[in-house]
Amino acid sequence: MLxxxxxxLTFDLMGLTPxxxxxxxxxxxxxxxxxxxxxxxxxxxxxxxIRSSFPPERTKRILSHKREYIGNILAALLGxxxxxxxxxxxxxxxxxxxxxxxxxxxxxxxVSSPMVNEVALIMLWGLFGWKIALIYIGTxxxxxIIAGIIIGKLKMEKHVQDYVWKMQVGNADIRVMTFxxxxxxxxxxxxxxxxxxxxxxxxxxxxxxxxHGYVPQDFLATWAGRDNPFAVPLAVAxxxxxxxxxxxxxxxxxxxxxxxxxxxxxxxxxxxVTALSLPEAIILxxxxxxxxxxTFFGIVALAIVCIGxxxxxxx
Amino acid sequence: MKIEVLGSGCAKCKTLYEAVKTAVxxxxxxxxxxxxxxxxxxxxxxxxxxxALVIDGTVVFSGKSASAAEIQKYL
Numbered sequence: 001m002l003x004x005x006x007x008x009l010t011f012d013l014m015g016l017t018p019x020x021x022x023x024x025x026x027x028x029x030x031x032x033x034x035x036x037x038x039x040x041x042x043x044x045x046x047x048x049x050i051r052s053s054f055p056p057e058r059t060k061r062i063l064s065h066k067r068e069y070i071g072n073i074l075a076a077l078l079g080x081x082x083x084x085x086x087x088x089x090x091x092x093x094x095x096x097x098x099x100x101x102x103x104x105x106x107x108x109x110x111v112s113s114p115m116v117n118e119v120a121l122i123m124l125w126g127l128f129g130w131k132i133a134l135i136y137i138g139t140x141x142x143x144x145i146i147a148g149i150i151i152g153k154l155k156m157e158k159h160v161q162d163y164v165w166k167m168q169v170g171n172a173d174i175r176v177m178t179f180x181x182x183x184x185x186x187x188x189x190x191x192x193x194x195x196x197x198x199x200x201x202x203x204x205x206x207x208x209x210x211x212h213g214y215v216p217q218d219f220l221a222t223w224a225g226r227d228n229p230f231a232v233p234l235a236v237a238x239x240x241x242x243x244x245x246x247x248x249x250x251x252x253x254x255x256x257x258x259x260x261x262x263x264x265x266x267x268x269x270x271x272x273v274t275a276l277s278l279p280e281a282i283i284l285x286x287x288x289x290x291x292x293x294x295t296f297f298g299i300v301a302l303a304i305v306c307i308g309x310x311x312x313x314x315x
Numbered sequence: 316m317k318i319e320v321l322g323s324g325c326a327k328c329k330t331l332y333e334a335v336k337t338a339v340x341x342x343x344x345x346x347x348x349x350x351x352x353x354x355x356x357x358x359x360x361x362x363x364x365x366x367a368l369v370i371d372g373t374v375v376f377s378g379k380s381a382s383a384a385e386i387q388k389y390l
Contacts, residue, residue, distance in 0.1 A: 055378060056363040083378060087325030088364045090354060095363035167354075170361035175376075185379065 006031035025213030048186035071105035076144035079112030098169040104152020112144035115275035123250035143303040159292035200248030208251035221260025232308035239272025268308030316346040322366035331366040338386035
């Protein structure tokens, strides 16, 4: 239906001819923008309602004194539904380790929470279909679980900033929201997020549309295709400084994929954009000493690169 | 009444602090409004997501901002 509406607008109302560059670019832009915004609004709202039942204080209680493996899996799953913005990373980290959540389990949470991100998920679903979106969640969880287990095994507790262990943590009684409050919370959250990301989405889809209409076929297959072994690590390195623009990057990447960029490279890029970010590293340096911070970033980056190669090989 | 806004200094924390001040002056209640940025003091309340609103030592909510009208309900 959306496709027909976009076709009608571009080809009938504006009188552009199907198959021409301008026509195809504009058609792509209109169709994708409406589709993405519909998906974004619905799913962010639903995710926000689920999240309102999992405040971090509750997640902490579930995870405290959990053993390895089970703890890591649980932490990665809770990372999806626990609301947490990067400015809360420090109190969250302190609250977790102080209440006896093992360090490796805490890291599984810290990796999965930004990486399995609802905006990235919706964009992938809208632009690549639900299979790729599911692969993204599944591998994201896998990276979070593995990275957490490795960090747990490395016994790096001494590389947590010393003051963290000396903190006195109180036990807040967080009231459960009423249904009405949950709806209000979800509505505010959705509006807030949409307000913040819409320009990125529109610009991203605009550039995507341009690439779609103007960049020659197979242009990218030559240098970002599956035969280029450097494409994956390069995509990961490029993803690190792009954190806040996840919403705008995906439509561009979709157009690039259509021109021959390999799917594994795309997934690796997405994961790097959402899970490895400079602002997060700076915030985490308040609680982690350099060796632990470096290990954390190194392991996650390595895991993402491996997943990129894996999917380039099988998809 | 003592009202504390807990937050390490992100944009939402500032919004909440301003909203609390507006709510207090609009309702005309006698209240001391403090912004708490020190991590040790934040952790004492057991709050893990900021901003959070504390009235007379009780955590009212955490992890979100709120409008002045909404805050008035708690005063």
